[in-house]
Amino acid sequence: MSEMAEASAARTKVVAAALDLFAERGFDATSVEQIAQAAGISRSTFFRQFGGKDDVVFADHEVMLASLREYLDRTHENPWAAVCEASVLVFRRFAADPELSRRRYQVVREVPTLRDREIVTVFRYERLFDEYLRRSLPGLDPLDAVSFAAVVTAAHNHVLRRLLRGARTPSTVLRRALDDAMRRFGVHPDATPEPRADDVVVAVFPRSMPLAEVTRRVQTQITEGI
Structure with missing residues (x-):
């Protein structure tokens, strides 16, 4: 070891x-x-x-937040998908030892000061995702960044609580929820149709896709086409 x-x-x-x-x-x-x-x-x-x-109760979260910062500091082709993958990494860590995670969940539920700290901890994940999106997509509307970060965090917490309450909940359940979130925001990796080798190219994007993401995809296609 x-x-x-x-x-x-x-x-x-x-x-x-x-x-x-x-x-x-x-x-x-x-x-x-x-x-x-x-x-x-x-x-x-x-x-x-x-x-x-109280720190020992949230020790795993501190380790996970540090790990996610390192992960998001790397280069990712699709920032939206990177945020979703970061959420899955968190889920997998706590799902790896569900009994320990359930004991923590029960303790936190019974102690008001720990519940308050849990709220702050959840916000730290959301803020990490929000800041990463703004950093990775210059010009992104802050409302799009904070909204997507909030949806990803809420979906993760909902699926994780199902696991902590005893339901059999594989990470594929969370992945489906995050795929749905990306589609609703119009930023799913599959949202862009295959380009055609025509003299005139018309780019079609979902109306819900943030302008910064449209710009990123256009720039990517132009760069790859040179």
Whole structure:
């Protein structure tokens, strides 16, 4: 096992121990010392790795947000599809250990301060997608960016909650929902018809497609045709 994988496994062990204690004793009644003892680490190591009790609940989100920033910093042919793929990456991470994710879901539901933090965390994903689209598509109407980011985030959360409530929910369910979202916005990769080798070319785009996306696709076709 690589050093990075070992570190990830160690963090997961602490998160699992904390969630078990929160479920058994309650969030407020569980101390950092009890979590550290259950996880087999020192109190100082816990604070160094997580910061506090609420931080350990959302530790996976912090790792995922950092991973998505790295993913979205790469070059992607279709920014809209890249946002959707980022959403699927998040879903797959939490679906990989559904029992741990369900324990977290139950703890968060029972603690008002954690529910409030969850709302903020969800907004951080939405803002990340919004900012990426604006950065990748100069001239994009901010309303188009924030609307698409909100739809993707809402679809992801809906499908993930189905999984957390015990339903069998493969990632293909989320992909279908995101494909529908791209079609409604007119930005699905298949939305542009195949070009014809005529002297006069007429570009046809869905009325719902943002102007910045129309510009991107036209520029791409012109560049590829040179």
